[in-house]
Amino acid sequence: MQNLVIYNTLHRQKERFQPIAAPNVGMYVCGPTVYGDPHLGHARPSITFDILFRYLQHIGYKVRYVRNITDVGHLEHDADDGDDKIAKKARLEQLEPMEIAQYYTNRYHDAMRALNVLPPSIEPHATGHIIEQEELVKEILANGYAYESNGSIYFDVEKYNKDHRYGVLSGRNLTDTIDNSRELAGVSEKKSQADFALWKRAMPEHIMRWPSPWSDGFPGWHCECTAMGRKYLGSHFDIHGGGMDLVFPHHECEIAQAVASQGDEMVKYWMHNNMITINGQKMGKSLNNFITLEQFFTGNQETLDQAYSPMTIRFFILSAHYRGTVDFSNEALQAAQKGYERLMNGIDDLSRIQPSSESDAETGRFVAAFRQKCYDAMNDDLMTPAVISSLFEACHVINLLIDHKAQISAANLKELHDAMHLFAFDILGLMNERGGNNDAREEAYGKVVDMVLDLRAKAKAEKNWAVSDQIRDALADAGFQVKDTKDGVTWKLDR
Template identity: 55%
Template sequence: MALYEEQELKIYNSLSGEKETFKPITDGYVGMYVCGPTVYSNVHLGNCRTFISFDLVFRYLKHLGYKVRYVRNITDAGHLENDAETGEDRIAKKARLEEIEPMEVVQKYTVDFHTILQKFNNLPPSIEPTATGHIVEQIEIIKEIIDNGFAYEANGSVYFDVLKYNESNHYGILSGRKLEDMIANTRELTAQDDKKNPQDFALWKKAEPQHIMRWPSPWSIGFPGWHLECTVMSSKYLGNAFDIHGGGMDLKFPHHECEIAQGQAANGKNPVNYWMHANMLTLNGKKMAKSTGNNILPADLISGDNDILSKPFSPSVARFFMLQANYRSILDFSDEALTAAEKGFQRLMNAIALLPKLKVSANSSFNVKEWKQNCYDAMNDDFNSPILIAQLFEAVKQINAINAEKATITKSDLEILKETLKVFTFDVLGLEATAVLENNQDTDRLKNIVELLIDLRNNARDNKDYATSDKIRDELAKNGITLKDGKEGTQFSL
C-alpha cells in the first residue's frame, strides 16, 4: 500500500478559498505545473522562496508514493515590461542594454537560475520547456480560440474577447474580481485602439519594426502573449485538465486568470483542479526592490558580499528559514531572523548527529509512533512546514534528554526515530547536513580554531603579507567556512 493511501492530504485551493482533500485525476499520478522565471536578470530571493515552496510540495508528493510530473517553464519571450500589453520585451530590452543577442541573455540568466536553485538543494522539474520552443503550438491554440469565437484579429494582433467569454463563463473566478467592476475602474490607455475592450488581452502581438524577437504567423510577423505560453505548455505535457498549478501570489491576476480563460476557451474544460499561490518575501519589513536598494541577491546572501546582513549564511540555513513560515504567509527576511534560524538549524543537525550514540533501553518514555504521525499530520495540512519543524524540535528535545539519560528509548523506536528524522529533514524539507557538528564541545573547538586563524590572517594583513592572508581565507572557504570583513572585525559562517 502506497503512503498516499494511508495519509489524507489537504491543499488550500485558491479557486475555492478552502482547504480541500487532494484527489488526483489519475490515481497514483500527479500533474503539477509551476510558472517559472522570465530570464532577463538574476533570480531574486522572492522567486527562490516560491520555487523552494513548490520543491517542498514536489518532494512530499513523491515521498507519499505519487508518480509526479512536475513541469516548470522558462519564459524567454513575450513578457513585456511591467506585465503590460505594450512596451519592450524584457529580454529584448536587456539584450539592447548589454549589446548582446536576446538568446545570450536567456542563456546567461537561465544558468544563474539553475545554479542558485541547485545551491538551495531544489530538485529539478521533470520537464522544463521554453516559450520559444513552443511558438508553433501557441499559434495553433490561438486558431482554436478564434474558431471557438473567443478571440479576434485586429491589425495583425490577436486579442482574447473577455466580454464574449464572460457571457458563458466567469472571468475573475480565481481572483474574485467582477468584470463589471473592472470595466468601471478602467482608464482609457494609449495603444489600446485595436482592442474591442480594455480588458481584452493579447494572444499574439504584431511586432513593431524595432522589436527584436519575432516569428511568422497567419496574422503577422510578431510574438505570442505572455499568458498564452503557460496554457500551451501545461496542456501539452499535463493534458487539458491537470491536478496542481502553482506560482507566486502576484501571478493570480491577471496571469493565472487569463490561463483559466484560455484553457476554457480552447478546450471547454477547467484546466486546473487545485490552484496554489506562494506569498511574498519582504526585507526588513519592506518590499524588496532594486530601485530602493532594499534588495539582496541569493549569491550575495551566500557570499556575505552585501551591506544588509552581518555575515554570510549558508543556502541550507536560508532554506530552513524560509520553511519556518507557511508558504501562504508573508515572510520577512532580516539579519536577526536568519541568525536565529542558523542557531535552530545547528541545534537540529547536532541532535541528528547524536542519534548513533544514544543508548537503548527496555522501554521508551517518548511515544515515537504518535510523534511520527504528528509529522505527517503537519505536512498533510497544506504542507505546513512550520508545524513540521516544531515537531522536529520536539524530537531534538527528546534526543537531548535521552543523551543526558533523562529519558529512554527502545531499539525499535530509535530506528523509527532515525528514519523519520532523515525522511522529513533531508528528503521532504530538502535540508543538507553541511558542517554538521556532533556536539557543542566540537562547535566551541572549531570556533576557537577559526578565530585563531582569523587572528593570524589579521596579523598577515597588518604586515602587508597579502599572500598569506588570502591563502588562509581561501583554504577556509574550501572547507565551507566563509569570512566576512566588516566594521566590527571579521565574522565567519559555516
C-alpha cells in the same frame, strides 16, 4: 496512502487531494523569467513546490512536474506594448536575446541546486513552443473569443464574460477590472482596457519575432503556460502553482484561455504561495528592492549583516507556512540560522546515543507518535512549521538522552533516527552543510570527542562538576571549543 489536504485558491478552501488519474499527478508551476539574477522572491515558490513535489512522490504518487522558463513575451502585466524584458536587456547589453536567457537560466539552476531544489520532470521554454501558442490563439479566434487589430490578436474579455465568468480565481468582476486599468501605450488597438494580448505584432526594432498568420511577432505572456501545460499534462491536469502575485492577471487569463479554447477549465487545484516582503513591501525586480540569492550566499549587499548559507535560506522559508507572508530581516535570518544549526546538531547527536534495553515510558510514547505527528502536519496543507516544531521536540528528547536523563531502546532509537532523517532531509529537503567529516582525521577526532563528551555528560548527571569542568578545559587546551547551550552540547575544532 496519506490523506493530503491542500488549499485550492480557486474555491478558497482546503480540499482533499484527489488526482484526476491516480496514482499519476500532473503539476505545472510558473517558473522564472530569465532576465536577471534569481532573488529571494524566486526562492519561495521554488522551495514551496519542491516540498509538494517531494511529498507527493513520497506518499506514492507518480508526479510529472512541469516548470517553465519564460524567455519571451513577458509583458508588464496589463501593458501590451510589446516591451519584452529579455529583448530590452539584450539591446542594452548588445547581446543576442538567447544569450541573456541562457546566462540567467544557468544562474537560476545554480541557485536552485544550492537550495537543494529538485529539478522538474520537464522544463519547457516559451521560445521552444511558439507553434503550440499560435495553435492556442487560432482555437480561441475560431471560437469567437478573440479579434485581430493591426496584426495583433487580443482576447475579448467582455464577450467571454457574457458566456462564462472572468474573475473566478481572483474574485474580481469585469467592471472593477476595467475601472482599475491604466491608460497605456497601445491600448487604442483594443476594444476594452481589460482585453489582453494573445499575439503581438513586432515593431521593426523588435529583435524577437516569429512568423504567424497575422503578423511577424511574438506570443503574449499568458499564452505560454496554457499551451505548454496542455502539451505536457493534457487538457485536464491536477495542480497549477505559482506566487500569489500571479493570481491576477496571469492565472486568471490562463483560465479564460483554456475555457475559450477547449470549452472547460484545465486545472483542478490552484495553489499559490505568499510573498516575501521587505518592510511590508513585496520583494521584486520591478520595485528594485530585491536581494539576489548570490548576495545572500556571499553577504555582499549593504542591507545584509552577514552571509547566509543556502540551507539557512531554505530553513527560513520553511519556517513559515507557504500561504503566510514572510518579512525579510537580518534578525529573522539569524534566528533561522540558529534553528537550522540546532536541528543539524540534534540529528548529528543521534550517533552519540547508547541504547538501553528498553525506553522509558515518556520517550517511548514520543517516538511512537513522532512519525505520524509529522505526517499529520504535512497532510494539513503542507504545514512545514509544525513539522519543524516536531523535529525540535525530537532534539529536546535527544538532549535528555545524551545527558542520561532518559533512556531509549535500540528499536526506538532506529525509528527516531529514520523518521528525523526522512522529514528533515527527504521531505523538507534540508542538507547538512557541514558535510559529515569526510576527512579521516576529522572523523577520528569526532569519535574521540563524542566519547569524551559522553563521559562529561555522565559526570554532569552525577553532579560531579569538578570532573565535568576538567574535561571541558582539557578539550579546550587541545583546541576544541565546547559550548553548553539550551539545545545541547556543541563542539568544533579550532584550526
